Amino acid sequence: MNSRSLSFRLVTWYAGLLTIVFVLLGSLTFLLVRHYLESNLLDIQARRAHQIADTLVAAIGRTGEATVANEIESLYSPEANDRFLRVTRDDGHVIYASGAPKDRSFDPADVPGVSLRRSREFNRREQLTSGALLIAAVPQSVGERRYLVEVGVSSARTEATLNDVLFMLAVGLPVAVIVAVAGGFILVRRALVPVDRIARKAEEISQHNLSDRLPVVRTGDELERLSVSLNHMINRLEDAIQTSKRFVADASHELRTPLTVLRGELESLAQERGLKTLTPETLGSMLEEVTRLSGIVEGLLALSRLDAGEAQEEWVPFDLAELAATTADQMSLLAEDKNIAVTCDAAPSITVTGDRARLKQVIVNLLDNAIKYTPRGGTVRLQISRQDGYAVLDVADDGIGIPAEALPHVFKRFFRVDDSRSRDARDGGGAGLGLSIVQSICTAHGAQVEVSSVLGKGSRFRVRQPLASAPSTHSST
Numbered sequence: 501m502n503s504r505s506l507s508f509r510l511v512t513w514y515a516g517l518l519t520i521v522f523v524l525l526g527s528l529t530f531l532l533v534r535h536y537l538e539s540n541l542l543d544i545q546a547r548r549a550h551q552i553a554d555t556l557v558a559a560i561g562r563t564g565e566a567t568v569a570n571e572i573e574s575l576y577s578p579e580a581n582d583r584f585l586r587v588t589r590d591d592g593h594v595i596y597a598s599g600a601p602k603d604r605s606f607d608p609a610d611v612p613g614v615s616l617r618r619s620r621e622f623n624r625r626e627q628l629t630s631g632a633l634l635i636a637a638v639p640q641s642v643g644e645r646r647y648l649v650e651v652g653v654s655s656a657r658t659e660a661t662l663n664d665v666l667f668m669l670a671v672g673l674p675v676a677v678i679v680a681v682a683g684g685f686i687l688v689r690r691a692l693v694p695v696d697r698i699a700r701k702a703e704e705i706s707q708h709n710l711s712d713r714l715p716v717v718r719t720g721d722e723l724e725r726l727s728v729s730l731n732h733m734i735n736r737l738e739d740a741i742q743t744s745k746r747f748v749a750d751a752s753h754e755l756r757t758p759l760t761v762l763r764g765e766l767e768s769l770a771q772e773r774g775l776k777t778l779t780p781e782t783l784g785s786m787l788e789e790v791t792r793l794s795g796i797v798e799g800l801l802a803l804s805r806l807d808a809g810e811a812q813e814e815w816v817p818f819d820l821a822e823l824a825a826t827t828a829d830q831m832s833l834l835a836e837d838k839n840i841a842v843t844c845d846a847a848p849s850i851t852v853t854g855d856r857a858r859l860k861q862v863i864v865n866l867l868d869n870a871i872k873y874t875p876r877g878g879t880v881r882l883q884i885s886r887q888d889g890y891a892v893l894d895v896a897d898d899g900i901g902i903p904a905e906a907l908p909h910v911f912k913r914f915f916r917v918d919d920s921r922s923r924d925a926r927d928g929g930g931a932g933l934g935l936s937i938v939q940s941i942c943t944a945h946g947a948q949v950e951v952s953s954v955l956g957k958g959s960r961f962r963v964r965q966p967l968a969s970a971p972s973t974h975s976s977t
Contacts, residue, residue, distance in 0.1 A: 507688045514688075515681040522677055526669040533665050537658045538634060542623045545583075546636035549621070549651040552576070553640035557587060557647050565589075569596035584608055584633060584652035590616045590645060605654035606630050616646050631656055694719075698727055710738040749801065756797055763790045799933035817853045817968045820891050821846035821884045827860055828882050831867040839876050842867065846884040850891045851968040854945045862941050865934045866895040866961050873959075874899035886967065893963040902953040910951055911939040938963075 556568050556575075563571075568587070572578075578585040578598035582605060587595040598608055610628045614637065621638040635652035694717040701714050713734060716727045766787050828844035835842045852859070863882070870880040874897045883894040902910060906917045913936040938961075942949045947965035 507685075507692055510688050511681065511685045514684045515677065518680050518684075519677050522673045526673050530662070530665060530669060534658075534662055537661060538625075538655070541653060541655070541658060542634050542636050545634065545651045545653055546621060546623065546638065548576075549636050549638040549649045552585075552587070552651070553638045553647070553649045557640045557649055558642060560642050560645075560647070565595045572596050582654065584611060584635065584650070586611070586650045588613060588616070588648045588650070590647070595647070601654070603654075603656075604630075605656050606633050611635070611650075611652070614648065614650075616648050625655075626652070632659070634658075694723060694727075698730070702730070705734065710734065710741060756794070756801070759790055759794050759797060763787065763794065766790065796933065799937060814855050814857075815853055816856065817851050818856050819849060820852045820859065820893070820965075821848060821850040823856065823860055824863055824882060824884045824893065827863045828867065831864065831871065834868070835871050835880065838871065838874070838878075840871055840874050841879045842871070842882065843879065844882045844884075846882075847886060850884055850886060852891050852945075852965050853968045854965070855941075858941045859945065862938050862963065863893070863895075865938050866893075866963075869934055869961075870895055870897035870899065870959070873897070887964075889967055890964045891967055893965075894960060896958060896960040898958040901955040901957055902951070902959055903955055904953075907951060907953060911935050911949070 552572060556563075556571055560568050572585060572587070573596070576583075576585060579601055582601040582603045583598065584601070584606065585596070585598040586608070587597075589595060592613065594613075600607060606628050607630055610630070611626055611633060614624075616639065618637075618639060621636065623634070623636050626633040626635060632655040633652045634655050635650050637648055637650045640647045640649060694715070698714050698717075701712070705712050705714075713731045714727050716731070717723050770784065770787065825844050825846050828842055832842045867880060867882065874880055878898050881894070881896045883892075883896075885892050885894075902917060909915045910917075913933060915936075939949055942963055942965070945965055947963055950962045950964075951959065952962075953959035
C-alpha cells in the first residue's frame with residue numbers, strides 16, 4: 501500500500517487511535533480487577549478479624565489470654581488454612597501468633613508489628629521477601645486494655661489471577677486491534693471504491709469520447725458533489741473542444757476555396773507570354789507559397805476530421821503489406837530526385853482493419869519525412885512484419901537524425917525541430933503537421949507509433965497495429 505495514499509493514512513490513524521484506546525481500557529480493566537480482588541480478599545479477612553475480636557478477644561477478661569489463644573488455634577487453624585493470624589496487646593505483648601502456613605507462601609516472623617494508637621480498623625499490604633501479604637487489622641478494647649487482631653492472607657492467588665488476566669489482555673488486545681484494523685481497512689477500501697470508479701472512468705475519457713460522464717455516487721455528501729462538479733467540468737470541456745473543432749474545420753474549409761482560386765489565377769498568369777522576365781519567377785514563388793498554404797489547410801482539415809472520429813467510418817479489412825509495397829513504389833519517384841534508394845521488405849498477407857486511405861497517408865507521411873531528411877545517396881527502408889498479434893510497420897533512414905531533447909515533441913502539432921529542417925517542406929510537412937496526422941490516424945486505429953533516433957545516424961519510426969484477427973482498441977486516452 502502506498503504510504504502517501506488516503507486509505508493508508510486513514511487506516512494508520514484508525515489503528516493508532518484504536519490501539520491507544522484498547523491499551524487504556526486494558527490497563528483500566530487490569531487495575532479495576534486488581535482492586536476488586538484485593539478489596540474482596542481484605543473484606544473477607546476483616547470479617548474474620550471482627551469475628552475473632554467480638555467473640556474471643558472481647559471475653560478475654562473472663563477466659564484469660566491463654567484460653568483465647570487456644571480457642572483461636574482450635575477454631576480457625578490458620579496454618580492449615582494458609583492464613584496469618586496475630587493478636588497483640590497494647591503493651592506490645594503478642595498473645596497469639598500463627599505459625600508458617602502449609603503452602604509456605606510467607607513467613608509470619610517477617611511480618612512487622614504495628615502500633616495500637618489507631619482506634620479504627622485498617623487494612624494494609626506488607627511486602628515480604630517471599631511475597632505480598634494482605635492484612636486486615638481490627639482493634640478491640642477490653643476494660644483498660646486494648647488488643648489488635650490481625651488476619652492476613654498471601655496475595656499469591658490474587659497475583660496468579662491477575663497474571664491470567666494480564667495474559668488474556670496481552671493476547672486478546674493485539675488480536676482485537678488486528679481484527680478491528682482489518683475491518684477498518686475493508687470499510688475504508690469499500691468507501692473509496694466509488695473514488696476508484698470515478699478515477700478509472702476519468703482515465704478513459706479523451707477528446708474522442710467526451711460525451712461519456714463520470715458515475716455519480718448517490719451518497720448526498722462531498723463525493724456526490726465532486727462527481728457532479730467533474731461532470732459539469734467535462735460538459736464545459738466538451739463544448740470548448742467542439743467549438744475548437746468546428747473553428748478548425750470551418751477555417752480550413754473557408755481557406756480552401758480562395759487558395760484554389762488564387763492558385764488557378766496565378767497559374768494562368770504564369771502562362772502569359774507577355775509578362776516581364778521577373779514576373780514568372782515571382783509568380784512561381786507565389787505559387788510555391790500557395791501550394792504550401794494549401795498543404796497546411798489540408799493538414800488542418802485532416803486533423804479536424806480525425807478528431808471528429810471520421811477515420812472510423814470506412815473501416816474494412818485489407819492487406820497492409822500490399823498497401824505498403826505499392827506506396828513505396830510510388831514514393832520511389834520522389835526519392836529518385838535526391839538519388840535516395842527506397843527499399844521495401846513486406847511479409848505476405850498481413851491483414852488489418854481500418855481506413856485504407858488514412859493508413860496509406862501514414863505510410864506516405866513517414867516515407868516523405870524520411871526522404872526529406874536523408875542526404876543524397878542515402879537509403880530509406882520500409883519493413884512490414886508480424887509480432888505477437890500485431891502488424892509492425894518500420895520506416896528507417898540514415899539521415900540527419902533528431903536531437904534527443906526533441907523526440908518527446910515530434911508528434912505535437914506545428915512542432916519543428918529547427919527552421920533549417922523545414923525549409924524544403926512539402927505538403928504542409930514543414931508546418932509540423934505531418935507527424936501529428938500520423939499519430940492521430942494511429943490513435944483512431946488503436947495503433948501505437950514510436951520514434952527512436954541517433955543524431956547524425958538516422959531515425960526509425962515504428963507503428964504497431966492489431967492484426968484483423970486480434971482484438972483491437974479503437975480509442976485512446
